[in-house]
Amino acid sequence: MSDAVTLHGPRRIVCLTEEPTETLYALGEQDRIVGISGFTVRPPEARREKPKVSAFTSAKIGAILALRPDMAIGFSDIQADIAAELVRNGVEVWISNHRSVDGIVDYVRRLGALVGVPARANTYADSLQRGLDEVAARAATLPRRPRVYFEEWDDPPITGIRWVAELLRIAGGDDVFPELAAEPLAKQRILADAGEVVRRAPGIIIGSWCGKKFRPDRVAARPGWDAIPAVRDGELHEVKSPLILQPGPAALTDGVRALAAIVHGWSQRERARGRG
The missing domain is CATH 3.40.50.1980 (Nitrogenase molybdenum iron protein domain)
Structure with a gap:
């Protein structure tokens, strides 16, 4: 089943860490991103195209709010204070907390579903898993x-x-x-x-x-x-x-x-x- 053409999910996303940025670009949904982490290096065009508004343990809350995001996406308890401040300012926040390989693969599927492209995300996640299986098969030798x-x-x-x-x-x-x-x-x-x-x-x-x-x-x-x-x-x-x-x-x-x-x-x- 292909993903619907109609745009679903958040349309103005601030990525507080690197992994949502890389994933959204891989899914072809980079136009939703309005701000990124200053540590972002993948893909290189993200660093050129998007304003940098956060680190890992800190963020430019005023700059983020000026971007009028309808969602911010981050990772782990370390970003709890950033998330709380954004929530107090009316921004919806998703803080993922996955710590395993299976969790990373599932994160790709969940993020894809969140932005309305579940089929595309499942295809990408399956390709990531196949790559891991190939590495494991070579290691077995x-x-x-x-x-x-x-x-x-x-x-x-x-x-x-x-x-x-x-x-x-x-x-x-x-x-x-x-x-x-x-x-x-x-x-x-x-x-x-x-x-x-x-x-x-x-x-x-x-x-x-x-x-x-x-x-x-x-x-x-x-x-x-x-x-x-x-x-x-x-x-x-x-x-x-x-x-x-x-x-x-x-x-x-x-x-x-x-x-x-x-x-x-x-x-x-x-x-x-x-x-x-």
Whole structure:
């Protein structure tokens, strides 16, 4: 069934985070967007075309209201204060709170339904799932799976969120802190003892320090970390945060493929080191 031609749903949307912007562009519904997050990089035309009115933990409420939105879309409890202020000013707000790969796929379907293009959204979501299945099928051919420490912030060290751990598994690796990945809040994923990374001995370290460049030299210089196999073998890698730390299409496409490239590269180098 095709989507109706008549325009349904909100017509003037402010995207407080990146994933609704990328999703609406992918669905061909970008004309509904009147404002975006200043962190938006995907697609690049969004950054050129749309006014930037929010960060992640703050927003220009006056600028948003001047755009006369009929809906604002954001993510997580971290944006609760922004949402409350907009609601007090008469703006309808949808704050999604999905934290898993399945949740991201479902988010695409829900957002599409919200703007009146459910068939198009289902087709797009199905294509995202097929891409994940293809990555998983290739990962199944690896002779063994590496143990991976994923760090999304360095001071204090914060481990990866649930969808990152799930994408690592799809890409062929295993998160060394699965019990922390299940925690929804960043403060619950702070490593109280960074020495635990040494004890868990990851073969790969991946950094995605939100908003700043990953520094593998600083990681390798941490006390005692020279004993970690990943440090010993030089397996410290970066995945840019816009690709993996926003719960939208980027993570399910370029993000998971970046993880898979690191895992498969490690596997090839392990064979060359006589360990594969």
